[in-house]
Amino acid sequence: MGKLKEEIQRYVLWATGNTLEESEPLEIYVVQRKISDLQICDADSDIIFETEKLPLSKKEYVRLKTLVIKSAGDFEELYVSIPDKNRTTLEERQTFYGYVPRTAYEMYQHTNNVTNYYIGEIGIQMDNLPNIVENRISALEHIESTPHFLENATYDGSYGEQWSFKKVLRRFVWHDRIHAKAMYRMAVNIWGKQDINNPYFFD
Numbered sequence: 001m002g003k004l005k006e007e008i009q010r011y012v013l014w015a016t017g018n019t020l021e022e023s024e025p026l027e028i029y030v031v032q033r034k035i036s037d038l039q040i041c042d043a044d045s046d047i048i049f050e051t052e053k054l055p056l057s058k059k060e061y062v063r064l065k066t067l068v069i070k071s072a073g074d075f076e077e078l079y080v081s082i083p084d085k086n087r088t089t090l091e092e093r094q095t096f097y098g099y100v101p102r103t104a105y106e107m108y109q110h111t112n113n114v115t116n117y118y119i120g121e122i123g124i125q126m127d128n129l130p131n132i133v134e135n136r137i138s139a140l141e142h143i144e145s146t147p148h149f150l151e152n153a154t155y156d157g158s159y160g161e162q163w164s165f166k167k168v169l170r171r172f173v174w175h176d177r178i179h180a181k182a183m184y185r186m187a188v189n190i191w192g193k194q195d196i197n198n199p200y201f202f203d
Contacts, residue, residue, distance in 0.1 A: 121157035
């Protein structure tokens with residue numbers, strides 16, 4: 001929780017273009033808890049927030065859709081700026097889901113390839129496209145083509161995890177950000193900040 005204030009400030013700058021003033025009150029508190037068997041250090045939490053079970057308004061969906069597409073675009077921008085997509089300084093490490101992506105190319109492929117898994121958890125099938133922006137837009141179009149998608153039904157997905165459309169939107173942005181940060185830090189370590197784009201405002 002000690003990291004959250006700085007993360008919130010960066011997220012707000014990324015999402016809105018506005019900077020939170022240092023004097024602006026920022027209270028952090030726990031809204032929900034979940035006991036999980038997952039190794040959270042190696043994976044996204046399997047929590048579904050109670051607010052992610054509520055219907056979406058058209059206005060809220062447009063706002064979240066904009067962020068989800070922006071995140072994919074910024075991920076692409078960061079990736080393109082890296083001179084050598086197959087170079088890495090990271091050591092090989094294995095987790096419960098396999099080897100952790102180490103190169104920019106591996107991080108890009110991993111981040112993009114969860115797309116059809118995420119929407120598959122809410123009962124929608126699609127084939128992934130190779131470009132993360134085009135794939136993200138395709139996923140949203142698949143969702144929008146389903147009747148009553150704004151009702152935001154809850155689904156029992158794989159491994160006993162619950163999903164909803166709104167959770168999928170949140171996970172897109174969350175997952176992008178995790179791997180974008182790893183990609184950015186690795187690239188800066190090799191080439192320096194001056195050569196690597198930083199659309200997420202990681203520092």
